[in-house]
Amino acid sequence: GAVVSQHPSRVICKSGTSVKIECRSLDFQATTMFWYRQFPKQSLMLMATSNEGSKATYEQGVEKDKFLINHASLTLSTLTVTSAHPEDSSFYICSASIRDFEAFFGQGTRLTVV
Amino acid sequence: GQNIDQPTEMTATEGAIVQINCTYQTSGFNGLFWYQQHAGEAPTFLSYNVLDGLEEKGRFSSFLSRSKGYSYLLLKELQMKDSASYLCAVRDSNYQLIWGAGTKLIIKP
16 A cells, blocks of 8 residues: 655654654655544544645644644645643644545654653 | 444454444545554554445455445454454545544454
8 A cells, every 4th residue: 555654753842842743655646634633542633634735724623823734745744733732742643645545644653742 | 513433342252253333424425444553553444435335355344334324344263463443434525534433342362
């Protein structure tokens, strides 16, 4: 299947700093990329949908000024958690898809804010 | 609203067969997906159904009935490594994936 690379896999940062997570589709051009957040023992929670060259669409309750998404090309989307706080600690996962095919997931990023 | 229901947890014995059900109510339908997720890892794709019927892929099979808003994932010859969460997701009319909460499958020797 297609490969989606997410980096970094783990990051620990201090409260108040910003963290950038990259999501790359390595062997296909993704029309859409999705960013999810997952708390322990819970399912995926969609944060935002990102289409190349346009602004991301955020789900209700997700602060767009806190979770900055940039989708600069068909193969790269980034999520920046700004002014991170301990409650932002979570597992963040991106996925990339082409309209009629399944979503391919990155490896996920475990963010710990201390 | 949109809703995906699947059991929270199931237990089965190594070598046996288990069926994980998923019912859905969504705005439109453009396919149903099953993913496997081991703890601490991202989901991995298992199966995709867009037409009614059974799709078989090795030890795993997935069934869909669009008129009933129902799907199941069937796992045969269970192995210990099959212990994981199984996520049902439906792609709606906006091509957005709506996720179930996942079914934690516990395999016992």
